[in-house]
Amino acid sequence: MQRILVWLTVLFLGTAASVYVVNTFFYLTPPNPIKLQLYPILYALEHPFFAQNWHLFAPNPIKTNFILAIRCRLSDRITPWYDPYTPLLAAHQRNRFTPMGKVLRIPQNAIFAFLGRNTDEWLPLLCKQKRDLLSCRGEDVVTKKQRDLGKFLLQRLSSAACDDLVGAGQAVAVQVRIYLHRPPPISQRHLPNEAGSTTYLTLPWTPYMPVPPI
Amino acid sequence: MGARFLSWLTTEHWRIGAGLLRVSLGVWAVYFYLLHWPYRAYLWGPTGIVPFEKFVELNDSVNVFAWSSSSIYFESVYLSAVIVAVLVVIGFLPRLIIPIHWFLIWSMQERNPFLGDGGDNIMRIVLLFLVLVNTGSILSVHRTRSRSDAVSLAFLRPALEVTHNIGVLLIIAQLCMMYMSTGLYKVMGELWQNGTALYYILRVDEFSWPGVAEFIYRNTFLVVAGTYATVLFEVTFAPSLLNRWTRYLMIAAGSFFHLGIAAVMGLVTFGWSILSIYPLLVTDMEYQGVAAWIRRRSRLTVLYDADCAFCARTVRLMDAANLLSLVEFVPFQQLGILTHFSIPLARAKQRMQSVTPDGTIAEGMVSLAQICSRSPMLWPLLPLVWIGRILFGHRLYDLVACRRYLFLGGSCPVEPEFAENKERVQ
Secondary structure: OHHHHHHHHHHHHHHHHHHHHHHHHHHHOOOOHHHHHHHHHHHHHHOOOOOOOOOOOOOOOOOOEEEEEEEEEOOOOEOOOEOOOHHHHHHHHHOOOOOHHHHOHHHHHHHHHHOOOOOOOOHHHHHHHOOOOHHHOOOOHHHHHHHHHHHHHHHHHHHHHHHHHHOOOOOOEEEEEEEEEEOOOHHHOOOOHHHOEEEEEEOOOEEOOOOOOO | OHHHHHHHHOOOOOHHHHHHHHHHHHHHHHHHHHHOHHHHHHHHOOOOOOOHHHHHHHOOOOOHHHOOOOHHHHHHHHHHHHHHHHHHHHOOOHHHHHHHHHHHHHHHHHHOOOOOOHHHHHHHHHHHHHOOOOOOOOOOHHHHHHHHHHHHOOOOHHHHHHHHHHHHHHHHHHHHHHHHHHHHHHHHOHHHHOOOHHHHHHHOHHHOOOOOHHHHHOOHHHHHHHHHHHHHHHHHHHHHOOOHHHHHHHHHHHHHHHHHHHHHHOOHHHHHHHHHHHHHHOOHHHHHHHHHHHHHHHOEEEEEOOOOHHHHHHHHHHHHOOOOOOEEEEEOOOOOHHHHHOOOHHHHHHOOEEEOOOOOEEEHHHHHHHHHHHOHHHHHHHHHHHHHHHHHOOHHHHHHHOOOOOOOOOOOOOOHHHHHOOOOOO
16 A cells, blocks of 8 residues: 555656656747747746746846936925935945845836836747837837836835935925946946946836835 | 665655755745845835735735735734744744745745845745655754654655655756756857856946956956856756766855855845755765764764763763764773773873874863864854963863862862873873
C-alpha cells in the first residue's frame, strides 16, 4: 500500500512538475513560433501565482533618468518647482539598508505607467507589420487604463509631497513635471551626468488628494 | 534501475540546503517588514499611496488585504506577517507556517504592485514550492518534535520524501530558467551585444553608487568585461550545474555577481532573495564534508574539574551553547586523560586546560576565549574575555579559580602556590 502511495505521488507530482517546467521554459523564452502557437495555454498556467518576468535590464537597459518635480497651489500662492525624490535617492545611495529603495520605486513606476511604457514583447514585432494599430500608437484601451493609473498615482505622490512641503492639507491643487535626463553616451564617459540632455513634460494641475505622509 | 530510482526518490536530499533556504527567506521577510515598518501605512495601508478602493478595482485574485478597509485590520495583518516570518526563521511547524507566510507575502506584493522587483518575484514562486519541501531538518525548533511526528507519519513518510525532492528540484529548475530567460533576452539586446550595457545602467541614478560607479563606468575594460561576463554567467548557469567543479564555480561567480549588484546598484533584497536559493546547489554530503573538515581543524578538548560544582555548572551552560559541537568537555579526573595529553595534574587543578587537534595546550583565559570563539552564542563574550586577558592576564581567572569550591558550597583546597603561579603555557 505504501509503495502504491509512493508511485502515485511520483506519478502525480512528477507529471505536474514536468508540465510546470516545460510550460515555464517556453513561457520565459523570447518570442518564437512555439511560444506564439501555445501562448494562451502558457499564460493560463503561469498566471496569477507563477507569473514571472526576468527581463532584468534586458533586452536593453533603461538609459534615462526620470525625475519628478512638483509644485503646489495654495489659496494665495503657487510654490516653486520642488524635487522631493532626489534627497531620498541620495539617502539610498549613502546607505543601502534603508526603505528608500522601495519608496523610490513608486514614482519610477508611476512615471512608466503614465508614459505608457509597454513591456509586451510581441508588440514591437506586431507593429513592424501593422503600424496603424491603436496599440502601436499607444491609444488602445489597455495603455489608456495604464496611463490613467499612472496619472492617478502621480497625483497622489505630488499631494503627499505638497503635504511635506507646505503642511498637510494646505494645498488645493498639485502639478507634476517629469524630467527625462539622458546621461552622456559612452564616448563621453568622462563627462559628468549634467552634460547629458534633458527634456521635460508638464502635466496639467489636478486637485489635491489627502495621502498619509512619506 | 527502478529500485535505485525509487530508493533515491524516497531519501530526502538537500535537507541542509532547504533549512538554510527557509532561514534566509525568513530573515529576509523579518528584515523587510521591520525596515518598512515606519512606511507601512504609506506603502500598503488602506489610505496609502494605492488606496483601498483602487486596490480592489485592480485586484483580481485572493488577497488578505482585500477583506477589509479598516486600519486596525491592516495593522493586525502586518503584525501577524512579522510574527509568521519569525516563526519561519525559527522553523516552527514549517509545513504549516510556510503556506501562511507565502500567502502574506503574496498579499503584500499584490497590495502594491508598484514596489516589486525580480527578487520579490522569485521569492514568492520559491515559497510556493517550499510548501512541498521539508525545511525543518536543521535550525528548526520543530526538529525536536519530529520523533513523535515520525510515528504518526510513518506511513506517509516515503511519499513526503518524494514530495520534498520534487519540491527542491522545482526550485533549482526555477532558478535555472530565470537565468536562462534573462540571459537569452540580454543576448538579443544591442547594448549587451556591443558591451556597453553596464555603462548605461550605472549612469542611471537609481542604479548608481556615486564614488564607485564612476570608477567602473569610466574604465571601458571593466564595462565591456562586466557586460559580457554577466551574459556569459546567465546563459551558462544551468548547464554548469551538471558538473561538480563548474557548479562550485557558478556558486562563487553568482555570489560575487549578486553581492556586487546589491552593493553597487543598491538592489539588496533582490540579491538576498536569489542568493537564498544558492544553499540548495550544495548537497548534504558536501555540507557534511565541509563540516567534518572544520570540525577536524577546530575541535577543542577542554579538561575541567568535575569535583567543583561551580565548574560543572559553568561547563553545562557552555555545552548548551556549543551548538556546533566543536568543543568536547572532559573531566580531568577521567582515567588516563592527563597522561594522554601529557598535562601535569597540578596544572589541570590550577586552571582549565584545552587541547587543539595539533596538540597545542592552552589554559585559563586562553581556553575560555577558544571555547567562546567556537560557540556562536558565546561570541558576544569574546571581546570581554580578550580584554580581560590583555588587561589582567590569568590573574582574573585565577582569582575565581582558586575560590571555585567556595561558590555553590565547599572550601578552597587549591594550594596557594598554584594560585600564585604566573607561568603561562601559551
